[in-house]
Amino acid sequence: MSRARTSDDIWWTRIFDRLDEFLHNYPKLPKNSVTENNEYKFRFQLNSDEVDIIGMASTVHEDIVVRLQEFFKVPNNGVVDDPPIVVSGQVRHYVPGGNRDEMSPDACVRPNMTFVPKPTTSTVIPRPPGDKSGNPHARIMCEVAVSQSVGELGRKCLTWMQEPYVRAAISIKILEPRQNMREPTTGQTLPSRNGSTTLGFWEH
Numbered sequence: 001m002s003r004a005r006t007s008d009d010i011w012w013t014r015i016f017d018r019l020d021e022f023l024h025n026y027p028k029l030p031k032n033s034v035t036e037n038n039e040y041k042f043r044f045q046l047n048s049d050e051v052d053i054i055g056m057a058s059t060v061h062e063d064i065v066v067r068l069q070e071f072f073k074v075p076n077n078g079v080v081d082d083p084p085i086v087v088s089g090q091v092r093h094y095v096p097g098g099n100r101d102e103m104s105p106d107a108c109v110r111p112n113m114t115f116v117p118k119p120t121t122s123t124v125i126p127r128p129p130g131d132k133s134g135n136p137h138a139r140i141m142c143e144v145a146v147s148q149s150v151g152e153l154g155r156k157c158l159t160w161m162q163e164p165y166v167r168a169a170i171s172i173k174i175l176e177p178r179q180n181m182r183e184p185t186t187g188q189t190l191p192s193r194n195g196s197t198t199l200g201f202w203e204h
Contacts (some may be wrong), residue, residue, distance in 0.1 A: 011055040031137035056182055057067045060174055061106075064144045065089065068107045068172075072140070086110050092132035105160065108138035129165055144172045171200035 057065075068089045076083040105111035110116075110131075119130040119137075129137045141160040143153050150173045157169035175198065 005174050031131060058146050061144055061146050064172060064174065065106045065142070066116075068142050068144070068170075072107070072109050072150060082112065082114070084115065085114055086135075088138075091135075091138065093138065093163075094129065094132065096166075103156070103159070105141040106144045107142040109140035110136050110138040137163065139165065139167045140170070141166055141168075142170045142172070143173070146174045148173075150200070154200055156190065157200060157202050158201070167203065169200075169202040171198075173198040173200075 059112045069089070072085065072087045073083070076085050083126045087107065087109050089107060092104050093099040093108075095103050113136060116136040118134055120134055122128055131137060141157070143156045145153050150171075153171035153173055157171050160166050160169045185194055
């Protein structure tokens with residue numbers, strides 16, 4: 001039969017937990033519950049590097065990403081197979097800087113290999129960069145966020161702009177709607193007073 005824990009036991013447990021936390025930089029689950037509208041990305045810091053472990057996207061996040069992709073496909077004039085402009089979701093690219101870390105934009109646009117060959121078959125010296133699968137590097141990177149801050153979005157886009165082959169980076173921040181405010185004729189929830197969307201754009 002186990003005895004009840006005393007205040008001294010609890011105090012020592014807390015001390016050991018803090019010591020363990022100091023000595024070992026473990027990934028930790030969030031204290032609050034994770035729900036789909038958090039768009040939560042689980043990160044932990046290891047030697048000043050952030051590591052994404054879990055990502056959950058909300059419905060509004062994915063709706064915006066799909067809409068962006070449809071806009072970028074318009075110049076293809078309905079061509080589905082082998083289109084001149086390839087529009088994709090979270091395609092892994094190497095982070096600019098040469099350390100072989102990877103990042104995935106929410107949407108990206110690259111030319112078809114008919115117009116720009118794979119880096120492995122390119123005659124350009126040194127060979128141009130490509131995505132993780134060896135396709136031509138995307139020229140447009142798009143980042144969309146609901147819960148991430150505008151500053152974090154800006155840092156991501158500035159990181160993409162360090163790659164000379166990236167021509168533009170776009171960030172879209174979806175803000176929270178005003179509480180209990182609806183459009184009179186449609187009944188739709190009105191956007192936040194400081195705007196429903198914050199848009200950022202960087203271009204070479």
